[in-house]
Amino acid sequence: LTLDRFLFAPVDRRMARILRVLLVLVLIAVFWPEGRATLGWITRRPEAAALWAAVFLSPAWWAATLVALVAFAAGVGGRASGWIAAALLLPLLFARDAQSRQILLMALVALSLLRTSSPRAASRPGPDGGSEPSAGPIWPVRLIQLQLSTVYAVNVWAKLTPGFLSGEVLVGLSGTLPNVLVDLSDGSLHLGPLAVPVWLCAVATVAIESALAVGLWIPKLRIATALLGVGFHAALRLAITIGWLDWACVSLYLAFLLPFERVATARAERVSMDDSFAPGATR
Amino acid sequence: VDRFVTRSRRGDLLLLALLALLILGFAGRLRVYYQVPGWAKRAAEAEQTSQQPAARDAPDERTR
Numbered sequence: 001l002t003l004d005r006f007l008f009a010p011v012d013r014r015m016a017r018i019l020r021v022l023l024v025l026v027l028i029a030v031f032w033p034e035g036r037a038t039l040g041w042i043t044r045r046p047e048a049a050a051l052w053a054a055v056f057l058s059p060a061w062w063a064a065t066l067v068a069l070v071a072f073a074a075g076v077g078g079r080a081s082g083w084i085a086a087a088l089l090l091p092l093l094f095a096r097d098a099q100s101r102q103i104l105l106m107a108l109v110a111l112s113l114l115r116t117s118s119p120r121a122a123s124r125p126g127p128d129g130g131s132e133p134s135a136g137p138i139w140p141v142r143l144i145q146l147q148l149s150t151v152y153a154v155n156v157w158a159k160l161t162p163g164f165l166s167g168e169v170l171v172g173l174s175g176t177l178p179n180v181l182v183d184l185s186d187g188s189l190h191l192g193p194l195a196v197p198v199w200l201c202a203v204a205t206v207a208i209e210s211a212l213a214v215g216l217w218i219p220k221l222r223i224a225t226a227l228l229g230v231g232f233h234a235a236l237r238l239a240i241t242i243g244w245l246d247w248a249c250v251s252l253y254l255a256f257l258l259p260f261e262r263v264a265t266a267r268a269e270r271v272s273m274d275d276s277f278a279p280g281a282t283r
Numbered sequence: 284v285d286r287f288v289t290r291s292r293r294g295d296l297l298l299l300a301l302l303a304l305l306i307l308g309f310a311g312r313l314r315v316y317y318q319v320p321g322w323a324k325r326a327a328e329a330e331q332t333s334q335q336p337a338a339r340d341a342p343d344e345r346t347r
Contacts, residue, residue, distance in 0.1 A: 007299070008286065102309055110302065113288045136288055139299050146303060150310040 009261045010134030011141060016114045017075065019141075019254055023111060024073040026251045027085075027104055028066070030244045031092055033057050056091040064088055072108075075116035082112025100248035106147055107252060113140040144255040145216070151249060152213035159206050167198030179241040189239075208232050216256040226253045 055061060068085035071077045077084075086108050093101050114135040163169045167187065174184035188195035208228060215225030230253075233246040287295045 008292070008295075010286075102312075106302075106306060106309065113298075137286060137295065139295065140288070143299065143302050143306065147306045147310075150306060154310045 005261075007139040007142060008137040011114055011136060011138050011260045013115075013133065013135040015258045015260045016111070016116075016135040016141075019258055019260075020075070020111055020114075020116070021073045022251060022254060023104070023107055024069045026247060027069060027089070027108060030100055030104055030248065031065070031089055033062050033092075052091070052094065056094075061088065072112070072116075078116050079112050079114075082108060082116075086112065100244040103147060103151060103245075103248045103252070107144045107255075110140040110143040110147075138261055141255055141260050144252060148249060148252045148255065149213045149216065152209045156206055156209045156213060159202070159209075165199065165202050165206065167200075167202045170198050170202055177240075180239070181241065182239045216253070222256055226257060229253060 065085060065088040068081050068088055071081035072085050086105060089101075089105055089108070093105065095101070115133075116135070159165070161169075167184075171184045171187060174180045174182060182189060184198050184201075187198050189198060189201050190196075209232075212225060212229050212232070215221045215228070218225075230250055233250050236242070237246055286292075289295050289298055
């Protein structure tokens with residue numbers, strides 16, 4: 001695997017379209033306006049918050065955003081629709097769930113760099129002989145993958161402290177934060193009759209997040225790592241409420257799981273082989 | 284040109300580097316968010332703030 005192929009392999013347009021549609025669905029769910037209650041730190045300045053809400057939480061703003069997102073999902077308007085949607089969503093980063101929104105917005109920006117085409121253009125044969133041309137080089141997808149790994153790696157980095165690994169911090173958090181749903185005050189996580197020491201939970205969390213940061217890059221471990229990630233986030237939702245971050249991370253697993261490169265490359269290889277066996281082909 | 288997002292591979296690499304830096308910069312912000320001592324500190328501050336009126340109204344232990 002050369003760096004050239006790693007960054008510039010052609011992306012299968014159908015896979016790009018699948019990721020685009022799914023990303024738009026998640027974006028709509030995560031950014032869905034819930035009124036003033038969604039405001040985050042901006043509420044510290046009441047006048048600014050009122051103005052912000054009047055503009056960016058208005059039905060007109062959300063309608064325009066929805067139109068841009070749906071156009072992007074449908075491949076209408078090319079890259080511009082994705083960038084317009086990103087620009088319209090940008091002010092909403094000031095609201096709650098900023099972290100998950102930020103991750104998804106970056107994914108939208110990256111995915112907007114891939115080429116789209118109208119359904120009519122898509123039905124024409126592409127340069128590789130397939131039914132559709134490539135969606136461009138794969139590096140925007142690599143950015144989405146990098147971001148997902150970075151999120152896990154940053155978590156691991158932040159948790160690699162004696163305080164966290166001993167379980168002390170988790171016990172403290174369970175007693176102080178309202179979004180922690182389990183009681184760890186006696187130093188154990190009670191799973192029915194089983195009492196798991198908190199330090200073991202802390203170490204397991206760090207180990208799993210380390211595996212998620214690395215494992216998705218290894219093709220042979222990809223499916224297993226994704227399953228581990230889904231299980232991890234499902235378990236996490238029972239222990240702590242962290243907004244949409246779980247959904248944002250899990251939805252981006254598709255950037256690793258969809259065969260962006262394989263299909264386009266295989267098709268190109270098939271066409272190349274067909275060409276070489278075609279009558280009159282130079283050998 | 285059709286192979287690249289920009290008009291050249293160099294342009295693509297430049298854009299890739301810029302966006303990667305942006306992602307890493309955002310990750311730094313996430314690190315602050317996830318920094319465990321930060322969590323604990325913020326939680327303790329929140330707890331202290333929410334208890335302040337009650338503490339003001341409560342009789343001072345030292346006066347007993």
